[in-house]
Amino acid sequence: MTNKSNNSFNTWQKSFEKETKKNYRDAKSETDEGIDIKPVYTKDDLENFSFVENNSLPGQWPYTRGPKASMYTNRPWTIRQYAGFSTAEESNEFYKKNLESGQKGLSVAFDLPTHRGYDSDDDLVMGDVGKAGVAIDTVEDMKILFNNIPLDQMSVSMTMNGAVLPVLASFIVAGEEQGVDRSLLSGTIQNDILKEFMVRNTYIYPPEPSMKIVADIIEFTSKEMPKFNSISISGYHMQEAGADNVLELAYTLADGMEYVRAAMSKGLDVDDFAPRLSFFFAIGTDFFMEIAKLRAARTLWAKIMKDFGAKNERSLILRTHCQTSGVSLTEKDPYNNIIRTSYEALSAILGGTQSLHTNSFDEAIALPTDESARIARNTQLILQNETGVTKTIDPLAGSYFVESLTEELSKKAWDIIEEIEELGGMTKAVKAGIPKLKIEESATKKQAKVDSGSRVVVGVNKYKNPKEPSVDVRVIDNNRVRDDQIKKIQTIKESRDKLAVEKALANLTNAAKDETNLLAPCIEAVKLRATVGEVSKALEHVYGRHFAKSLSVSGVYGKHFEGDKDFMKVEKKVIDFENANGRRPRVLVVKIGQDGHDRGAKIVATSFADMGFDVDMGPLFQSPKDVAKDAIENDVHAIGVSTLAAGHKTLVPELMKALSNIDPKSKIIVFVGGIIPEQDYEFLYKNNVSAIFGPGSNIIECAEKVIDLISDNLSKE
Amino acid sequence: MELIENIQKGERAAIAKAITLVESSKDSDQQISRQLISELIKKPGKSIRIGFSGPPGVGKSTFIESFGSYLVTQNYKLGILAVDPSSQITGGSILGDKTRMVEISKNPNTFIRSTPSRGALGGISMGTREASIILDAAGYDFIFIETVGVGQSEIVASNLVDIFTLIVGPGSGDELQGIKKGITEYADIFIVNKNDGELKIEASKTAADYKSALSYYKKLDELEKQVLLVSAIEQTGMEDVIKTINQIVNQNKQKGIFEERRADQLEFWIEEEVKNIIASDITKRLTSKGNISKYSEKVMKNEMSMYEAVETITKDTLKQ
Numbered sequence A: 001m002t003n004k005s006n007n008s009f010n011t012w013q014k015s016f017e018k019e020t021k022k023n024y025r026d027a028k029s030e031t032d033e034g035i036d037i038k039p040v041y042t043k044d045d046l047e048n049f050s051f052v053e054n055n056s057l058p059g060q061w062p063y064t065r066g067p068k069a070s071m072y073t074n075r076p077w078t079i080r081q082y083a084g085f086s087t088a089e090e091s092n093e094f095y096k097k098n099l100e101s102g103q104k105g106l107s108v109a110f111d112l113p114t115h116r117g118y119d120s121d122d123d124l125v126m127g128d129v130g131k132a133g134v135a136i137d138t139v140e141d142m143k144i145l146f147n148n149i150p151l152d153q154m155s156v157s158m159t160m161n162g163a164v165l166p167v168l169a170s171f172i173v174a175g176e177e178q179g180v181d182r183s184l185l186s187g188t189i190q191n192d193i194l195k196e197f198m199v200r201n202t203y204i205y206p207p208e209p210s211m212k213i214v215a216d217i218i219e220f221t222s223k224e225m226p227k228f229n230s231i232s233i234s235g236y237h238m239q240e241a242g243a244d245n246v247l248e249l250a251y252t253l254a255d256g257m258e259y260v261r262a263a264m265s266k267g268l269d270v271d272d273f274a275p276r277l278s279f280f281f282a283i284g285t286d287f288f289m290e291i292a293k294l295r296a297a298r299t300l301w302a303k304i305m306k307d308f309g310a311k312n313e314r315s316l317i318l319r320t321h322c323q324t325s326g327v328s329l330t331e332k333d334p335y336n337n338i339i340r341t342s343y344e345a346l347s348a349i350l351g352g353t354q355s356l357h358t359n360s361f362d363e364a365i366a367l368p369t370d371e372s373a374r375i376a377r378n379t380q381l382i383l384q385n386e387t388g389v390t391k392t393i394d395p396l397a398g399s400y401f402v403e404s405l406t407e408e409l410s411k412k413a414w415d416i417i418e419e420i421e422e423l424g425g426m427t428k429a430v431k432a433g434i435p436k437l438k439i440e441e442s443a444t445k446k447q448a449k450v451d452s453g454s455r456v457v458v459g460v461n462k463y464k465n466p467k468e469p470s471v472d473v474r475v476i477d478n479n480r481v482r483d484d485q486i487k488k489i490q491t492i493k494e495s496r497d498k499l500a501v502e503k504a505l506a507n508l509t510n511a512a513k514d515e516t517n518l519l520a521p522c523i524e525a526v527k528l529r530a531t532v533g534e535v536s537k538a539l540e541h542v543y544g545r546h547f548a549k550s551l552s553v554s555g556v557y558g559k560h561f562e563g564d565k566d567f568m569k570v571e572k573k574v575i576d577f578e579n580a581n582g583r584r585p586r587v588l589v590v591k592i593g594q595d596g597h598d599r600g601a602k603i604v605a606t607s608f609a610d611m612g613f614d615v616d617m618g619p620l621f622q623s624p625k626d627v628a629k630d631a632i633e634n635d636v637h638a639i640g641v642s643t644l645a646a647g648h649k650t651l652v653p654e655l656m657k658a659l660s661n662i663d664p665k666s667k668i669i670v671f672v673g674g675i676i677p678e679q680d681y682e683f684l685y686k687n688n689v690s691a692i693f694g695p696g697s698n699i700i701e702c703a704e705k706v707i708d709l710i711s712d713n714l715s716k717e
Numbered sequence B: 001m002e003l004i005e006n007i008q009k010g011e012r013a014a015i016a017k018a019i020t021l022v023e024s025s026k027d028s029d030q031q032i033s034r035q036l037i038s039e040l041i042k043k044p045g046k047s048i049r050i051g052f053s054g055p056p057g058v059g060k061s062t063f064i065e066s067f068g069s070y071l072v073t074q075n076y077k078l079g080i081l082a083v084d085p086s087s088q089i090t091g092g093s094i095l096g097d098k099t100r101m102v103e104i105s106k107n108p109n110t111f112i113r114s115t116p117s118r119g120a121l122g123g124i125s126m127g128t129r130e131a132s133i134i135l136d137a138a139g140y141d142f143i144f145i146e147t148v149g150v151g152q153s154e155i156v157a158s159n160l161v162d163i164f165t166l167i168v169g170p171g172s173g174d175e176l177q178g179i180k181k182g183i184t185e186y187a188d189i190f191i192v193n194k195n196d197g198e199l200k201i202e203a204s205k206t207a208a209d210y211k212s213a214l215s216y217y218k219k220l221d222e223l224e225k226q227v228l229l230v231s232a233i234e235q236t237g238m239e240d241v242i243k244t245i246n247q248i249v250n251q252n253k254q255k256g257i258f259e260e261r262r263a264d265q266l267e268f269w270i271e272e273e274v275k276n277i278i279a280s281d282i283t284k285r286l287t288s289k290g291n292i293s294k295y296s297e298k299v300m301k302n303e304m305s306m307y308e309a310v311e312t313i314t315k316d317t318l319k320q
């Protein structure tokens, strides 16, 4: 610092301290990432960077400022809204309408049975068909999905990981039957299995064979589908599951490294496939942090790929899709979500994303309606057409603050990446369950901050709307969808060449044993109209199905509430309960069906335990019958069903039935948490649900209500 | 009692409620529980009780899932009591065993109960023994008791079962020296788990370490202790485990060791109950009198020696 600037800084500091009546040194605020944000940044902060280079340009090493030289000045980002529900017919209609209204690329959301490799007629998926995405059982469904959408012109992104083989195969065959050669198909398949084991939970096979499948797809597409992104390495789901930005960044890039290694182990040269790797990040409400994250991601990836020996410049460049954060959106006072999403979208743009999904304001209620989807889309159209943000590339470059933040995030993420490398890479770390646990810890901390009020969420824990608006909800009749799908499957099974299908499936099983590339035999089976479920089972014969072992954090929630009155009140109620009843209140927290949203269930379980409850934790994907058996054998006082994927109207009544089948006099009470549209409350209460806890519920309040309900119920004896 | 009938009919809810009673800290529950157990114990079933102990994370639950799946496909009925060590400072627990027993927990031929240990000795919770009596009466062929084994606690755990199994991980051979003696006395079978993938070599080495260590302590009249290699995850080695179990049970029965052990355990149990009652009674007397502080003051003021105080209080208390 020169003397002169030193003097002026000192003067500023004095004024600052006078105005705030605070010592400057104490005026920092700590982010979730553990980064201290200063009230002011200066030129001095730009010195001694080890990752960020101060004079770089867009499209140039280390690509901090963007993957392309011209960025949005030449072509704005792609508006790519993630959507899919019910049948292929209905989703196809929805897509076509959206494309007419200014959307540029498609992004398919599949339903959970498809994700997990079950056909719609499978008993295990009774409540899930078409509910949280579109049901695809065979290539016929895939063809309907893209009816009148020319696949040589439309880029299609598909969020598919577990059942990636039959689904990509169906897409290729659907293209071929439309008259489009696979080499002309453009788009992206998510194909990122590691984050499934960490947070998204739509895996099918164990980690090793799953990684092999990823590599098979990278190999196949690098040879035969030059315009298709073989993978979308996703941090998005990690942030949505509760990761802070450093964890999201580090784990995503570490995943990327693992995929590079997997592909190279197939004998591919890094430059053969690296240009087709793409990324996916979440954009939350921490405005500048998110901008810095995208800039840091590009910076670090360039370095990583250089170290892998990439020579082609395109191998060094990180291209990404982004989605605004769903978890930042609230059920309460839902129109606030339009505002949140707008800021997040701006953040993504300033960070230089290549494509973007903006969420609808009814995010925490149900799948978007036509109307809410229109507003979400328009958020981006307004940014593109009215605000002028496309005119200048990376406008925040040179900002003392943003550049420092970019550097600091890079550093922190790099430390974690090195740690994981020392452990032997992400596959190992994931198998040991470490990243998942870290993310859950971070999620639990965030919940504690909101519940304790130290983090303000407008309309939830402060500035509540006294007159909550009621909003329209998209309703999906899953029984109808299921019946339709079952009929379609039956028709196809009757008309196909049965022997040929059997042979193709046997070939596939053999290919899995031989460790040859699996996509080609999948394409053959799918062409003959083998179903997604059949193809998945053919592989399951060799690989088995994966069951996750779940670990739990403990003490993280409670630590935030030391000395808190409300928290201690519940603790005391628990002890009183134990003295009166000879044991603690015991609650079984479960997920039923294919719903893999476990963030809420895990947080509630650990928080309840911190307050002194005994909490039984069920595994994912239980049937109502499994849950009933578990609950009765452990003689729990209550079952807490956490349901977010809209299966509740089928699964909760099934659970009630299962309970009374085992024990007609069962006194176990049932309460429900998660995504429950208000319209369904009455239905659930009629089915003897004791209480419903929606998004944004304060967990201490939940716990108090639960213990009171249990006590009431016992006193009825 | 109607409850007894329902337990004997194998009704899930009845078994579960009975276990709640025996685990309960409420006096009135304990009274019913005593009646219940007294009745049930008169008509023992046919079950074999097997303890699986070992350090946290060694794969006990995973092994039970794997071995249990194997047994239920052979139509055995299987009761599982998992004592979960995860109690926290606050006393609440997250009981996550079932996330590691996904397959067997669905099976109608199983009954799985987790219990928080609350730091009780040996990782054995109050009521584990009684719970196994209930499952026995309900007609389960095998009763597995999963406990966390650390040092001394194995002794307590082994006192509840007919066969005591220690599960260890690859590379645990180093710890052998210190605990060798206790182990040979209390464990019948040593299972080296995680014999798969990269860990295979280490697992074999560990098994060899155990074998050689055990060879020193072989008693003449006793069966040779068995060391088995398994992978819970890959479900290998399970036939060996059941074969060994059957072998030991048969031989122990032939030699009368089986009955002898049960008699010893009953003796131990009675002794323990008596001690417990006396201890809790004494504690009550001591606290209700609240005069210890009176004596400690005297000791402080040098009016009395510390041991005089102890003696006086003891005499005083026992007299009542």
Ligand code: B12
Binding pocket: A109, A110, A111, A112, A131, A132, A133, A134, A159, A199, A200, A201, A202, A236, A237, A238, A240, A241, A325, A326, A327, A328, A329, A330, A362, A363, A364, A365, A366, A367, A368, A447, A589, A594, A595, A596, A597, A598, A599, A600, A601, A603, A604, A639, A640, A641, A642, A643, A644, A645, A646, A672, A673, A674, A675, A693, A694, A695, A696, A697, A698, A699, A702, A703
């Ligand atoms: C985070 C999230 C994800 C993460 C999940 C990470 C994880 N491991 O949990 C990711 C990104 C992976 C994900 C994926 C998908 N998601 Co999602 N996701 C969300 C999101 C944004 C937030 C959910 C959340 O975790 N909130 C934070 C937690 C703490 O809150 P909570 O679970 O609601 O719990 C609170 C209360 O509800 C209550 N509670 C809940 N459970 C219980 C239990 C008890 C016992 C008690 C007392 C209280 C209680 O207390 C908690 C504390 O306040 C919601 C939308 C939203 N804003 O809610 C969509 C949402 C649930 N997802 C949705 C969909 C469709 C999906 C996908 C199926 C998309 C697809 N087709 O591929 C996938 C598949 C996931 C799967 N395997 O099931 C839809 C479901 C639609 C519907 N119900 O009609 C939603 C509603 C978004 C939308 N509007 O479209 N998702």
Ligand SMILES: Nc1nc2c(ncn2[C@@H]2O[C@H](COP(=O)(O)OP(=O)(O)O)[C@@H](O)[C@H]2O)c(=O)[nH]1
Binding pocket: A432, A549, B054, B055, B056, B057, B058, B059, B060, B061, B062, B063, B100, B193, B194, B195, B196, B199, B230, B231, B232, B233, B234
């Ligand atoms: N490699 C390998 N890992 C195992 C095996 N059995 C269990 N594990 C892992 O060890 C960890 C602890 O298992 P768990 O059954 O919970 O152990 P417990 O605490 O002894 O009950 C989990 O991550 C399991 O996946 C096995 O046979 N092989």
Ligand SMILES: [Mg+2]
Binding pocket: B060, B061, B062, B097, B146
């Ligand atoms: Mg265990």
